[in-house]
Amino acid sequence: GLYSWETVTQLPATYAPKAKSHRPDCKFLTELTRLFQKCRLSGSVFITLKKYDGRTKPIPRKGSVEGFEPSDNKCLLRATDGKKKISTVVSSKEVNKFQMAYSNLLRANMDGLKKRDKKSKSKKSKAAQ
Template sequence: MVLLEHEKFFAELTKLFYSAREKGTVRMTVKRYDGRTKPEPRVGKEPLPTPVENMCLIRATCRSKKISTIVHGQEVKKFHQKYASLMRSSMDALKKQRKPKTKSKAAH
């Protein structure tokens, strides 16, 4: 998985959306991230320091391509606004699902 800066993440995410237009799915996951890159130590060993600020780890996958970025607490609003505008611009290719017409019982 590739960890990117925000601008590069949005550029790659745009590419993922366009590659998935004809056929495919882009999956986004958001989870809390405390900055640790090592697992919790076993009982009896020195614990890891507690994180100072809250962060989010955001991942996007499409087929075998995976990208991710880390958003700090102060940047969440700015990141979300940019993400929302990207989503609005990328949803123009969605097709409206047509439901098959069924015969009503009242017509018989």
């Protein structure tokens, strides 16, 4: 037809994204940098990490047995600003290289944080009396 529709689906926590939707590590880091730059003045970037075994289908209920052997340990990283979502999978062989690049990226983009005002304990104790 004349119109093209994009479908966005919310998947339950037992689902992992399909392998084709993962970005290679360097592309993920550049997209993450763009997210940080976009949210520099206002907004937040949410990053989640979890263990990933390569499973793309939900875990079956008890009673049905599935022959699934997990591959080597992997880490699934997801980042979102509330609108755009990006994700990648880092294998155990690439962890050190990725972690160095990831920590440098975080260090470079964490400079815009505001310090929280610390309330002194003496004011709290006086208010309680």
